[in-house]
Amino acid sequence: MKSFAIIGTGAVGGLYGAWLVRAGFDVHFLARSDYHHIKSNGLQIDSKNGDFRLSHINVYDTPQTMPKCDVVIVSLKTTSNNILADIIPHIIKDNGIVLVMQNGMGFEEQIAKIVAPHTVFGVLCFVCSNKIGPGYIHHLDFGHISIGQYSSGAKPLGITEQLKEIGKAFSQANVRVTLEPDLKTARWKKLVWNIPYNGLSVVLNTTTDLLMQNTYCRELVKKIMQEVLSGAIACGCGFEESFIEKMMVYTDSMPPYKTSMKIDFDQKRPMEVESIFGTPLTVAKNAGATLPLISMLYCQLKFLDESNMA
Amino acid sequence: MKSFAIIGTGAVGGLYGAWLVRAGFDVHFLARSDYHHIKSNGLQIDSKNGDFRLSHINVYDTPQTMPKCDVVIVSLKTTSNNILADIIPHIIKDNGIVLVMQNGMGFEEQIAKIVAPHTVFGVLCFVCSNKIGPGYIHHLDFGHISIGQYSSGAKPLGITEQLKEIGKAFSQANVRVTLEPDLKTARWKKLVWNIPYNGLSVVLNTTTDLLMQNTYCRELVKKIMQEVLSGAIACGCGFEESFIEKMMVYTDSMPPYKTSMKIDFDQKRPMEVESIFGTPLTVAKNAGATLPLISMLYCQLKFLDESNMA
Numbered sequence: 362m363k364s365f366a367i368i369g370t371g372a373v374g375g376l377y378g379a380w381l382v383r384a385g386f387d388v389h390f391l392a393r394s395d396y397h398h399i400k401s402n403g404l405q406i407d408s409k410n411g412d413f414r415l416s417h418i419n420v421y422d423t424p425q426t427m428p429k430c431d432v433v434i435v436s437l438k439t440t441s442n443n444i445l446a447d448i449i450p451h452i453i454k455d456n457g458i459v460l461v462m463q464n465g466m467g468f469e470e471q472i473a474k475i476v477a478p479h480t481v482f483g484v485l486c487f488v489c490s491n492k493i494g495p496g497y498i499h500h501l502d503f504g505h506i507s508i509g510q511y512s513s514g515a516k517p518l519g520i521t522e523q524l525k526e527i528g529k530a531f532s533q534a535n536v537r538v539t540l541e542p543d544l545k546t547a548r549w550k551k552l553v554w555n556i557p558y559n560g561l562s563v564v565l566n567t568t569t570d571l572l573m574q575n576t577y578c579r580e581l582v583k584k585i586m587q588e589v590l591s592g593a594i595a596c597g598c599g600f601e602e603s604f605i606e607k608m609m610v611y612t613d614s615m616p617p618y619k620t621s622m623k624i625d626f627d628q629k630r631p632m633e634v635e636s637i638f639g640t641p642l643t644v645a646k647n648a649g650a651t652l653p654l655i656s657m658l659y660c661q662l663k664f665l666d667e668s669n670m671a
Numbered sequence: 672m673k674s675f676a677i678i679g680t681g682a683v684g685g686l687y688g689a690w691l692v693r694a695g696f697d698v699h700f701l702a703r704s705d706y707h708h709i710k711s712n713g714l715q716i717d718s719k720n721g722d723f724r725l726s727h728i729n730v731y732d733t734p735q736t737m738p739k740c741d742v743v744i745v746s747l748k749t750t751s752n753n754i755l756a757d758i759i760p761h762i763i764k765d766n767g768i769v770l771v772m773q774n775g776m777g778f779e780e781q782i783a784k785i786v787a788p789h790t791v792f793g794v795l796c797f798v799c800s801n802k803i804g805p806g807y808i809h810h811l812d813f814g815h816i817s818i819g820q821y822s823s824g825a826k827p828l829g830i831t832e833q834l835k836e837i838g839k840a841f842s843q844a845n846v847r848v849t850l851e852p853d854l855k856t857a858r859w860k861k862l863v864w865n866i867p868y869n870g871l872s873v874v875l876n877t878t879t880d881l882l883m884q885n886t887y888c889r890e891l892v893k894k895i896m897q898e899v900l901s902g903a904i905a906c907g908c909g910f911e912e913s914f915i916e917k918m919m920v921y922t923d924s925m926p927p928y929k930t931s932m933k934i935d936f937d938q939k940r941p942m943e944v945e946s947i948f949g950t951p952l953t954v955a956k957n958a959g960a961t962l963p964l965i966s967m968l969y970c971q972l973k974f975l976d977e978s979n980m981a
Contacts, residue, residue: 564874565974575977577970584967653963657894660887664875667885 362530363387366430366452368445370399370420372492372621373462374436376500377536379404382415384534389419389427391448396422398495407493408500410535424451432527434484435472436462438625439636446475460484460508460527464555464621465636466548466644469511481511482527483544485551487611489618501616505537507551509544517543549593550600554608555637557585559622560658563632563665570617573609581654583609588652592641595650622662629669634662672840673697676740676762678755680705680714680730682802682931683772684746686810687846689714692725694844699729699737701758706732708805717803718810720845734761742837744794745782746772748935749946752781759785770794770818770837774865774931775946776858776954779821791821792837793854795861797921799928811926815847817861819854827853859903860910864918865947867895869932870968873942873975880927883919891964893919898962902951905960932972939979944972 364387367378374390382388392399403416421427424447433453435445442463449459449472459472462484473481485508489501508527510518519542528538541547558569561578572578586605593599625632638659645652674697677688684700692698702709713726731737734757743763745755752773759769759782769782772794783791795818799811818837820828829852838848851857868879871888882888896915903909935942948969955962 561971565971565978567974567978571978572974575974577973581967581970584963653894654967657891657964657967660891661871661875663887664877664882664885668875668877668881 362431362526364428364430365389365432365434366427367391367434367436368448368452369435369437370395370404370496371436371438372490372498373486373488374434375404375492375496375498376406376408376488376490376504377436377462377486377506377531377534378434379406379413379415379418379498380534380536381530382418383413386530386534387430389421389430389452391421391424391427391452393422395495396420402496405497406500407498409502410500410504424448427452429454429457431457432530433457433459434462435459435468438630439463439465439468439633440631442468442471445472449475458482458523458527462486463636464551465633465640466552467636467640469544473511473513478511478513482508482524483511483548484508485547487551487554489615491619491621491624501618503611503615505539506531507539507541507547509541509547511544517545543598545596546593546598546600549589549596549598549641550604552637552641553586553589553605554612556589556641556655556658557582558612559620559633559637560585560662562620562623563626564658564661568617568619568623569612569615573613585654585658588654589641592645592648592650592652592655595645595648597648626665626669631670632662632666634659634666638662672741672836674738674740675699675742675744676737677701677744677746678758678762679745679747680709680806681746681748682800682808683796683798684744685714685802685806685808686716686718686798686800686814687746687772687796687816687841687844688744689716689723689725689728689808690844690846691840692728693723696840696844697740699731699740699762701731701734701737701762703732705805706730712806715807716810717808719812720810720814734758737762739764739767741767742770742840743767744770744772745778748940749773749775749778749943750941752778755782756785768792768833768837772796773946774861775943775950776862777946777950779854783821783823788821788823792818792834793821793858794818795857797861797864799925801929801934811928813921813925815849816841817849817851817857819851819857821854827855853908855906856903856908856910859899859906859908859951860914862947862951863896863899863915864922866899866951866965866968867892868922869930869943869947870895870972872930872933873936874968874971878927878929878933879922879925883923895964895968898964899951902955902958902960902962902965905955905958907958936975936979941980942972942976944969944976948972
C-alpha cells in the first residue's frame with residue numbers, strides 16, 4: 362500500500378493527499394478546474410496542525426496519463442459520481458482498493474459495480490476543512506477518520522487485515538484513525554452531524570456556531586439528530602444515544618464553520634442533497650421508518666438547489 | 672353600526688376601511704408612520720375589483736383625537752398588539768364592538784381583557800393585498816371574509832344577531848361574507864393557508880407560485896396543511912379534509928404572491944411568528960398534539976426573525 366491516486370483535489374482529497382505526500386507515500390492527484398494552477402504552484406495547506414506547501418506534486422488532468430496505484434481515494438463531490446466508471450479502471454492496480462471518502466450514503470454500492478466489491482472501503486472524515494482557492498486548503502479543526510469495509514451482503518465484514526493496513530498508512534501520515542467493524546452503522550453515525558448542520562446552514566443561511574447559539578435551532582439540531590438515530594435503528598444500524606450529545610459538544614468546540622453544502626450553495630454548485638438526504642431517507646423508508654423532519658429539510662433543499670441551479 | 676375606527680391603515684385595514692368609506696360608512700383611520708402622507712394624499716387603492724382614490728379621509732396619529740366609534744377594527748400587525756390596551760378604550764363607544772382582523776391565534780383572549788368579552792369578534796380575511804407605499808394599497812385577488820364571535824367559554828356562540836349585523840355592513844361594502852358559528856375552528860382553518868405559505872416563503876425566499884410549481888414543496892405544503900388539521904382536531908376544532916385541497920386550488924389560482932410574513936422579513940420588520948406559529952403550537956400541545964413539521968418551521972422562523980432584527 363504505497364501508491365495512492367486521489368480523484369478530486371479539494372478540501373478533503375487535497376488535505377489527506379497532502380498529508381500522505383508529506384509522510385513519504387507516492388501520491389497522484391487528479392484535478393479538473395484547478396489542474397493548471399496546481400501544476401504550476403502545487404498545494405498550499407494552512408492547517409491548525411501546521412502550515413506547509415508542496416511546491417511540486419504529481420497532478421493530472423486525465424486519468425489516462427496517471428499510473429496505476431495501490432489505493433484509489435474517491436474524494437469528488439457525490440454529484441459527480443457518474444464519471445467514476447470512466448476513471449477508476451484506468452488508475453487502479455489489479456489488486457488495488459478503493460477508499461470512498463465522501464459524505465452520505467449509497468456510493469459504495471455504485472463503486473462495487475466498477476471494481477470487485479471486497480476491494481471497496483468507506484472513509485468518514487471528521488474534519489473542518491475548506492478549499493479557499495485553487496490548490497489552497499484551509500484546515501480549521503479536527504481531522505480524524507473512520508474506515509470500514511464495504512459488505513455486499515447483509516453482514517458487516519468486521520475489522521479485516523486489509524482494513525488494518527489502510528489504517529496504518531493514515532496513521533503514518535499523522536491522521537488519527539478508527540477502524541469500524543460495520544461501515545453501514547458508521548455511515549449513519551456520520552449523518553448525525555451532516556444532516557442537521559449541512560441542511561440547516563443552507564436553509565437558514567448561516568454557520569454552525571450561530572445555529573448552536575440559538576435556543577430554538579439548538580433544540581431542532583438535536584431533534585434532527587434523534588431522527589437520524591431512529592432511521593439507523595430501523596435499518597439495524599443503531600448506536601448509543603450518547604453519540605448525539607458528543608456531536609453537539611464537538612460542534613460547540615469548533616470554530617465558526619461554513620459547511621460544505623453551504624459553500625456549494627453559495628458558489629452555485631449542485632449540493633449533495635441526494636447522497637446526504639435522499640438516499641438515507643429512501644433506505645430508512647424501505648426499512649419502515651418515516652423521518653418527518655429530515656424529509657422536510659430534504660424538500661427545502663431540493664427547492665433551493667433547483668432555484669440555485671436554474 | 673355606522674361608525675368604524677381602523678387601528679392600522681395597512682394592506683388589510685386600509686383596504687377594507689377604504690371599501691367601507693366608499694359604501695358611505697363613517698370611517699376613522701389611525702396611522703403611525705404613514706400619517707402625514709395619508710393626511711395630505713388620502714388612500715390609493717389599486718384593485719382587481721376597480722382602482723379608486725379617496726383624496727381626503729379621516730386620519731389620526733393619536734387615539735386621543737379620534738371620535739368614539741360603534742366598531743373598532745384591529746388591523747395592526749400582531750407584533751404590536753401590546754399597544755391596544757392604550758388605544759381601544761379611547762375610541763370605542765359604550766356599546767361598541769371590536770373586530771380583530773389579524774392572522775393567527777390568541778389575540779381575542781387579550782382583547783377580551785380590554786373590553787367586555789361578548790363584544791369581541793374575529794375576522795378572517797381571505798385576500799391577497801400588499802401595501803406598496805404609504806397609503807397605497809395593491810389588492811391583487813380575492814377579498815372575502817369570515818366572521819365569528821369570540822367565546823370566553825368552552826362552547827362557540829353560534830351565529831348571533833350581532834354577527835349578522837356586522838356581516839350586513841361588510842356586504843354593503845361589496846365584501847363577500849361568511850358567518851362562522853365557531854370562531855376557534857375558523858381560525859384553525861385560516862391557518863391551513865397561513866402556516867405553510869407564510870413560513871416556507873420566508874425560509875425559502877420565494878413566492879406562493881414557485882412553492883406550488885416545485886414538486887417537493889407542493890407535497891410539503893400539503894403535509895403541513897394536514898398537520899394543521901391534526902392540531903385542529905386535537906383541539907376539538909376539526910373540519911373536513913377537503914378544505915386542504917380547496918386551499919391548494921385557491922393558491923394555484925392566485926397571481927404570484929409574496930406573503931405578508933415575507934414582506935415583513937424583507938423590510939426587516941418583526942414577523943408574526945408567535946401569533947401564526949407559536950400560539951397554535953402551544954394550544955395544540957396543551958391538547959396533546961405535537962406537530963413536528965410546524966414546530967420545525969417555527970424554529971427556523973425564530974432563528975431568521977432574530978437574525979433579521981439583530
